Amino acid sequence: MTEHHAPLSIVDEGLGNSSYLVDLGDGRALAVDPSRDPSHYLAAAERAGLQIAFSAETHLHADFVSGSGELAAFGAHVVAPAAGGLELPHKGLGDGDEIDLGGLRLRALATPGHTPEHVAYLLLDGERPVALFSGGSLLVGAVARTDLIAPDRTEALARDLWRSLHERILTLPDDLPVYPTHGAGSFCSAPAGGERTTTIGREKRTNPLPAAPDEDAFVARLLAGLGSYPRYFLRMREVNRHGARLYGPEPPTLALLSADDVRRRISGGAVLVDARTVGAFAAGHVTGSLSNPLRPVFGTWLGWLVAPDRPIVFVLDDDQDRADLVRQARKVGFEDLPGELAGGFLGWQAAGLPTATIPTVEPAGLDPARTLDVRQDSEFRIGHLPGAHHVELGVLTAASGDLPGGPLTVTCGHGERAMTAASLLAAGGRSDVSVLVGGPEDWAAATGRALVR
Numbered sequence: 001m002t003e004h005h006a007p008l009s010i011v012d013e014g015l016g017n018s019s020y021l022v023d024l025g026d027g028r029a030l031a032v033d034p035s036r037d038p039s040h041y042l043a044a045a046e047r048a049g050l051q052i053a054f055s056a057e058t059h060l061h062a063d064f065v066s067g068s069g070e071l072a073a074f075g076a077h078v079v080a081p082a083a084g085g086l087e088l089p090h091k092g093l094g095d096g097d098e099i100d101l102g103g104l105r106l107r108a109l110a111t112p113g114h115t116p117e118h119v120a121y122l123l124l125d126g127e128r129p130v131a132l133f134s135g136g137s138l139l140v141g142a143v144a145r146t147d148l149i150a151p152d153r154t155e156a157l158a159r160d161l162w163r164s165l166h167e168r169i170l171t172l173p174d175d176l177p178v179y180p181t182h183g184a185g186s187f188c189s190a191p192a193g194g195e196r197t198t199t200i201g202r203e204k205r206t207n208p209l210p211a212a213p214d215e216d217a218f219v220a221r222l223l224a225g226l227g228s229y230p231r232y233f234l235r236m237r238e239v240n241r242h243g244a245r246l247y248g249p250e251p252p253t254l255a256l257l258s259a260d261d262v263r264r265r266i267s268g269g270a271v272l273v274d275a276r277t278v279g280a281f282a283a284g285h286v287t288g289s290l291s292n293p294l295r296p297v298f299g300t301w302l303g304w305l306v307a308p309d310r311p312i313v314f315v316l317d318d319d320q321d322r323a324d325l326v327r328q329a330r331k332v333g334f335e336d337l338p339g340e341l342a343g344g345f346l347g348w349q350a351a352g353l354p355t356a357t358i359p360t361v362e363p364a365g366l367d368p369a370r371t372l373d374v375r376q377d378s379e380f381r382i383g384h385l386p387g388a389h390h391v392e393l394g395v396l397t398a399a400s401g402d403l404p405g406g407p408l409t410v411t412c413g414h415g416e417r418a419m420t421a422a423s424l425l426a427a428g429g430r431s432d433v434s435v436l437v438g439g440p441e442d443w444a445a446a447t448g449r450a451l452v453r
Contacts (some may be wrong), residue, residue, distance in 0.1 A: 007032075007131060008048075010040050014296035014328065015063055016185025018196050019166045020133060021045060021052070022123070031076065031170035032121065032133045033181045034067035037327045039249035041071060052076045054101065056145065057328055058135025058181060059118040060084050062148045062233040063188050063300075064331050066240045073246055078287050083117035088243040095120060104130075107377050109168050111137040113161025114188070115237075116153075120169060122181035132178045132200070136188055137161065139170050139180045142207050145226050148233055152244055154226075158219045167212045174201025187229040187300070228394055232303030232332050239333050252326035254314065255339030259351035262313050262341050268313040270338065271301065275325060276345070277317075278419045282435065284345060286315060287354040291423040293416045294320055299328030301420065304394050311336040315345055331399075358422050359434040361409050363446035366436060372408045373440070375419040379413065383451035385440055393417050400428055411436040411443075428447060 005022040022030040028052040031041050043051050057080040067077045069088050082092030092288040095110035105124040114136030123131040136144030146157035183190040185194045206319045243251035274285050277292040292301050369387035380390050410418040422433045444451050
């Protein structure tokens with residue numbers, strides 16, 4: 001593999017993950033850990049004049065629906081860990097097994113830790129290693145978490161990961177390029193920086209986790225850095241084991257539903273998700289709807305907050321990307337998407353059906369002691385308003401009964417998660433919630449007061 005044929009990274013900003021497309025030098029390509037929507041990979045291959053011949057999975061993913069089944073429908077041979085029990089047609093590889101890619105070879109290295117069946121793939125040109133696709137074993141400045149299987153297996157998997165790193169991965173040549181799947185912004189990752197590729201030597205020099213003095217210290221450091229993760233992770237491995245429904249690369253659409261139809265569907269158990277901006281939702285929304293502004297992390301929060309067995313109907317503005325919304329929903333395993341409210345919020349309003357508003361508060365007018373911060377624990381520790389109450393958004397509904405009475409202004413980093421939280425509280429019956437415009441840093445700048453760090 002020449003420098004000209006270095007893997008192409010296809011980054012999913014919302015998931016914080018990277019997939020890779022490798023030019024095999026003979027008109028064919030290898031995809032590694034593709035996400036569900038095949039259009040990005042097929043288009044990239046077409047631009048390069050390539051046919052995707054292989055799709056390799058490093059492990060059963062918890063954070064997204066794999067796209068290998070989709071690529072298989074276009075002729076790709078699926079390669080996956082034999083221990084994963086994948087039910088779609090594939091070549092299962094164990095430790096040391098290889099497949100011939102036509103001049104290049106792909107060797108599986110058993111690297112349990114992030115998951116029990118995890119493998120890394122060593123790409124070989126003759127006998128020379130040219131790339132390591134490390135999946136969730138070795139990341140840039142981090143490793144992937146080991147607590148996604150079961151609480152009673154977390155420590156044992158962390159010990160497996162220590163051995164995988166020191167017996168299988170860090171013994172590889174220092175100049176070997178490393179291409180991880182998980183990266184900055186991924187809930188599968190222990191805290192990591194913004195770069196997405198690295199080398200073995202760089203991680204040996206700079207990565208604090210494998211540099212721990214011994215196995216016990218590594219386990220302690222790793223487990224101390226684990227935060228919460230979206231609840232849909234608990235079902236996604238089995239979705240990927242069995243194989244998900246195929247949709248193909250065509251841009252998806254949403255059916256238009258009348259206000260009366262939407263009302264009937266809500267009565268029947270559907271969730272109404274408003275994907276408009278924070279400002280639009282604040283000014284007027286369908287009573288009881290969930291605010292989740294369409295942005296790269298839309299799918300992650302959808303999977304965190306909405307049960308997988310409930311149909312989802314959407315409220316959108318005219319200029320929003322329906323295809324992106326549907327792809328993000330499908331990526332985290334939602335299949336029942338009946339459509340969107342015809343005419344958007346104005347269509348509901350014109351039908352004379354119940355609406356509500358949520359006020360916003362400028363930073364200078366905020367009482368910090370009457371705030372609820374819904375960011376992750378790690379974000380809250382870095383800097384928060386003095387006296388702020390703190391509950392992570394992902395567990396807010398369960399903890400809402402423990403919140404103080406009286407008016408509350410919800411805060412996050414920029415306002416999106418705060419409005420989601422306010423919509424949950426309002427749907428639960430609270431009428432005294434508002435949302436901070438901006439975040440804690442904006443309050444500090446507006447008031448000249450320091451955050452608690």
